[in-house]
Structure formats: structure tokens, C-alpha cells
Amino acid sequence: MVVGESYSIWAARVDAFANAPIPNSKFRFPNSQFLIPAMHPRLLVTPLFTLHTFGALLAAAYLAALWWLMRGARRERLNADTLASLGMWAIAGAIIGAKALLTIRSLPQGASEVWSLSLLTSAGDFYGGFLGGVLASALFFRLHPELAFWQAADLCAPAIALGQAIGRIGCLMAGDDYGRPTQVRWAVTFTDPDAARLGGAPLGVPLHPVQLYESIVCLALFAFLVWLARRKRFEGEIILAYTLLYAAARFVLEFFRGDDDRGFVFGGLLSTSQFIGLILFVISLVLLRVRLRSRVVASR
Structure with a gap:
């Protein structure tokens, strides 16, 4: 199979669906695509430094995650300082893991270029960051045996x-x-040279806003997990629900990705993220069944 062939087929089907007229409706998307203008890649430019929007939002993402983690720690009457330390360990592991997996994927092009990219402009591979965060957290739990793994997870x-x-x-x-x-009506078109230089996006070409798709999916997943946490039946249910649902969602979202240099396996049948996601999906499903069964047995 040609690399990306299955992706093209799925993307074409989605485009056809999105551009189809809506029966008995006056609603229409605008014909022009959204433009990502020159100001967005760089949030602030001074003679001394440039603050990239990606770096600012990445920092905001880490801070928001730490804030929610500490909020949950206080609600569960756990040591907030210990949970904050866990979060910092996980973030450090995620940064290293994200760059490490991106390096492995980019070996044909040269690993030095990957590590030369600042965290302010590129974070690396998410699943690499996830696995790196898990490994760092595992080490932290080993150093702090008083902390309940599944509850903290x-x-x-x-x-x-x-x-x-x-x-x-x-x-x-x-x-x-x-x-x-794509030609869908909500496509985005990048115009700033930094988008091509730093992110690799082609300029002047309407593209699926797959980053926005994933942001919406993750926001919905966040809301669902908060709802589920109030009805939790056993320890570990929330983290396993997250890995299960995110792996499934990411598998679908990968069909809309255009950066074909992100790595493929099985002759282009699956992307690297889809392959890792399938493994996580199966592991999460098995662990969910095991822990649910253990809870049922313990309650008898």
C-alpha cells in the first residue's frame, strides 16, 4: 500500500460529505476558508526576544494541568505539594519523551535538527511525551510509596x-x-512563513484544522472525565477511560493529518501514533475489565 493512501481515501470522503448541500436548510458555511495571519505564530516580537504563540500556549497548558491536578488533590485530601511534584516529574518526562520519539521517527533526516528546535516552537510527539511522563511518574511513585498509584493517576x-x-x-x-x-468550508490556510519554517505547514493551501479538531475532542474528553469522576466505581477507572477514549479518537484524527513525515508502520497502513494508540487501547480495555472484575469480586 502506498504511504498515506488510506488517509487520502478517508479525507476525500469527509470532504465530499462536508461540501454536500444540507437538505431543507438555508444554513451554509462561508465559501472562503479561515486565514491564519502573520501575527499568530509570534505572540510578541521585541529587539531582545520573540515570544512564540506555541510556547506561550504550551506553558499555559502545563500550568492549567498542574492547577487542575492540585485542585483535585485538595478535594481528595491528598498532599498537594506531593501531587505538584508528581506533575513536575511527569512534565519533565513528557518533554524528554516527546523529543525522544520524534528523534527516532526523524532518524533518516537527522536527529540533531529535532533537538535543535526550541520548546517554544515545537514540543515533539505526544505519545512519546505520554510514555515519557508515565515512566517519570513510575519512578516518582517508587520514591513515594505512600502515594496511591491509581488514585493519583x-x-x-x-x-x-x-x-x-x-x-x-x-x-x-x-x-x-x-x-x-481539503476544500471543506471550515478549512484553514496558513500565510506566515514561520508556519512553514517552524511547523512545516504548506502556505496558501486550504487544510483540515486537525489541531482544532483534537482540541475540541480533548475539551469534550476533559468534561466527560470530570463527570465520570463523580461517579467513579473503582480506582483507575478515570485514567483508563482517558487512555481508551483518547486512543480511539486519535486513531480517527490521524486520517486528517497532512504531515506525512510523522512516521508510518506496516508499509504505510498505520501511522506511528495509530500503532501506539492501538496498543494503549487494548491494554486499557483489558485493565478496565480486570479492575472492574476485581471490584465486583471484592464486593461479594
């Missing part, structure tokens, strides 16, 4: 989704993780 899940919702807006502003070319 449940508190982290909505925080991660909230951070993703904010961070993906930064990707949109930078032209990073851009979508496939």
Missing part, C-alpha cells in the same frame, strides 16, 4: 486532557501537526 487524567486542549491551539497557531489539503 485518576486525578491526572482530566488534567492531561485539559492541557492537550490548550496545547493543540498552540499547534494550530504555529502550523505544527497540520491537516491534509
Whole structure:
């Protein structure tokens, strides 16, 4: 199979659906696409430094996630300082893991270019960051055996989704993780050279705003996890629900991605993120069943 062939087929079907007239309705999207103007990749430019929008929103995403985590810690009457330290360990692991997986994917082009990119303009691969955060958190739990793993992980899940919702807006502003070319009425067209230089987005081409799609999905996932947390049946339900649902959503969203250099497996059948997502989906589903069954047995 040609790399990206399945993606093109799915994208074409979505485009046809989106451009189809709505029966018995006067509602229409505007014919022109949204433009991402020159001001968005750079939030502030001074003679001394440039503040990139992506970097500012990435920092906001981390701060929002930490705020929600500490809020949950106080609600659960856990040590907020310990949870804050856990969050910082997870963030550090996520930063290293994101760059590490991006480096592995980019070996044919040269790893030095990946690490030369500032965190202010590129964060790396999300699943690499997720796995790096998990490994760093595992080490933290080993150093703090008094902290209940599943309880703390449940508190982290909505925080991660909230951070993703904010961070993906930064990707949109930078032209990073851009979508496939499309003619849907809500397409975005990048015009700033920085979007091409830093994010790789093609200029002047209408694209699926896949970053916005994922931001909306993660915001909805955050709301669902908050709702589910109030009805939690067993420890671990929230974090496993997050990994299960996000993996499924990300699998679909990958069909709309246009950055074909992000890595593929099985001859282009699946992207790297889809492959990792499938593994996480299966693991999460199995653990959900095991922990639910353990709860039922314990209640007898």
C-alpha cells in the first residue's frame, strides 16, 4: 500500500460529505476558508526576544494541568505539594519523551535538527511525551510509596486532557501537526512563513484544522472525565477511560493529518501514533475489565 493512501481515501470522503448541500436548510458555511495571519505564530516580537504563540500556549497548558491536578488533590485530601511534584516529574518526562520519539521517527533526516528546535516552537510527539511522563511518574511513585498509584493517576487524567486542549491551539497557531489539503468550508490556510519554517505547514493551501479538531475532542474528553469522576466505581477507572477514549479518537484524527513525515508502520497502513494508540487501547480495555472484575469480586 502506498504511504498515506488510506488517509487520502478517508479525507476525500469527509470532504465530499462536508461540501454536500444540507437538505431543507438555508444554513451554509462561508465559501472562503479561515486565514491564519502573520501575527499568530509570534505572540510578541521585541529587539531582545520573540515570544512564540506555541510556547506561550504550551506553558499555559502545563500550568492549567498542574492547577487542575492540585485542585483535585485538595478535594481528595491528598498532599498537594506531593501531587505538584508528581506533575513536575511527569512534565519533565513528557518533554524528554516527546523529543525522544520524534528523534527516532526523524532518524533518516537527522536527529540533531529535532533537538535543535526550541520548546517554544515545537514540543515533539505526544505519545512519546505520554510514555515519557508515565515512566517519570513510575519512578516518582517508587520514591513515594505512600502515594496511591491509581488514585493519583485518576486525578491526572482530566488534567492531561485539559492541557492537550490548550496545547493543540498552540499547534494550530504555529502550523505544527497540520491537516491534509481539503476544500471543506471550515478549512484553514496558513500565510506566515514561520508556519512553514517552524511547523512545516504548506502556505496558501486550504487544510483540515486537525489541531482544532483534537482540541475540541480533548475539551469534550476533559468534561466527560470530570463527570465520570463523580461517579467513579473503582480506582483507575478515570485514567483508563482517558487512555481508551483518547486512543480511539486519535486513531480517527490521524486520517486528517497532512504531515506525512510523522512516521508510518506496516508499509504505510498505520501511522506511528495509530500503532501506539492501538496498543494503549487494548491494554486499557483489558485493565478496565480486570479492575472492574476485581471490584465486583471484592464486593461479594
